[in-house]
Amino acid sequence: MSASSQPVRAPGPARPRPTTPTGALAQAHRIAEAVDQAWHTAAASDRTEIPLSVVAALALRTPDNADERAWVAAQLTNTDDNGLLGFLRATWQLFARVRPDLFPRIALLAAPWFTEPAPDRDLLRAVRRVVHAALRAGLHELLDAARYDVDLFGPLLMVLRTRGARAARGQYYTPPDLADLLARLGGTVPQAGELVVEPTAGTGGLLRAAARAIRDAGGDPRTIRWVAVDRDELALAALATNVIIWDLGSQVLIAHGDVLADDWQARSLGERAEVLALARDVHQTSRALALLRHLDRGDSDPL
Ligand SMILES: C[S@@+](CC[C@H](N)C(=O)[O-])C[C@H]1O[C@@H](n2cnc3c(N)ncnc32)[C@H](O)[C@@H]1O
Structure with a gap:
């Protein structure tokens, strides 16, 4: 990807922009469906971590500024295989530098881009389709309009995994409006310095709702100590990405393991x-x- 070009508008029609939490959820589902279709038509593979890693990288590198978003989208649309691979490597290297504490959790998403031999052309073609599908379905616009209100990865993991695999893992996430209601049920929200523990965290939907309730009450989620546990490594990789997207701060422990075991x-x-x-x-x-x-x-x- 060349950094020397001027910002340009990304080609294609205007992307939908959600205006309500329900609209944001519907759009997260549309993105998930588009990515799933792009991935499964281009790659006969059940390597769920690949499309998850690509969408997570796009999400993490979404600029705040509209011109920059358009520029990034145009660059990613036009770049060659090396540019695409460079973008993915640079994103996960940056993650490791900025949040080494979370690196064990996202290692699954970073690893595919650093293996030897390097990812082949077929895989990169499938990656390109995923990039196009996610951007066309409005990933950047969704994050710009509703980054604190949406969990991109719950819907994505649900569609990428087969029905049987989901049932075996108990992978049905709490709908965001219900999560928001639960977060407010007690009438109080966590205060600065308090500990919030989520023992079966999945991609973090209940943490998102708690963070939203804290913000709505005038607090700052970055002052909370968050602990999340799950035995599903991919869901935790998504959660580690969500920690950045939702700006949960530096006091986050994401543990992989069986919460019923004591270690x-x-x-x-x-x-x-x-x-x-x-x-x-x-x-x-x-x-x-x-x-x-x-x-x-x-x-x-x-x-
Ligand atoms: C139904 S999902 C709920 C996720 C999230 N709490 C939500 O409300 O959206 C249940 C999650 O619990 C995890 N889980 C179930 N039993 C567990 C255990 N014994 N230890 C750790 N995680 C567990 C599953 O991997 C799954 O991600």
């Missing part, structure tokens, strides 16, 4: 501590390398 908390805290230590080492090493390069350049500079 999920210690295990996920240990995992997070390890990855943060690794991120610190990488940061220090890259700073040391930058310093060495600087000194090296200084030595070879003519006086």
Whole structure:
């Protein structure tokens, strides 16, 4: 993807823009259906993590500004396979740099773009179809209009997974209007510094509703300590992406495991501590390398 072009309007008709939470949910379903169809007609594969990763990357890189959104859409529509792969790699690298604490949860979404051998042309063709389908169905517009009100990934995982697989996993997410009602039932909302625990979190629909109730009451979800558990790794990868989309802040622990077993908390805290230590080492090493390069350049500079 070239960064030198001027912003241009994305080709194609005007995208629908949701104006109500119900409209946002309907549009999330339309996007999910469009992505599912694009993926399954282009790739005879049940690698659900691929379309999920592509939609998550598009969502994470949705600019706030309309001209930039149009520019990104046009770039992604016109780029070649290398550009597409570069966009996906850069997005997940950026995620790892910005939120190393959540990296174990999104590793499943990042891994396909860094494997050797690199993804083949057939896979990238299917990826391209998914990108086009999601953008044509109005992904950017939905996030611009309703990012705090919508869970893109609940509907997407539901359609991407076969009916049988959904039933086996108990994968039927709470409708957002019901989640919003539940979040307000007690009459009080979580206060700054309080802990909110969701033991069967899925893609995080109940956390979204809680965050919305907190915002509506004048609070800030970034001041809450969030803990979410699930045994479904893909749903948790979607939830880790939603943490950024919904701006839930830095105090988030997403644990993979069986909530009925007693080791999920210690295990996920240990995992997070390890990855943060690794991120610190990488940061220090890259700073040391930058310093060495600087000194090296200084030595070879003519006086
Ligand atoms: C019906 S979905 C609900 C998701 C979310 N709470 C909502 O309301 O939209 C149930 C979720 O619970 C998870 N789950 C069921 N039993 C579990 C267990 N013992 N430990 C961890 N997660 C579990 C499933 O993987 C699934 O994602």
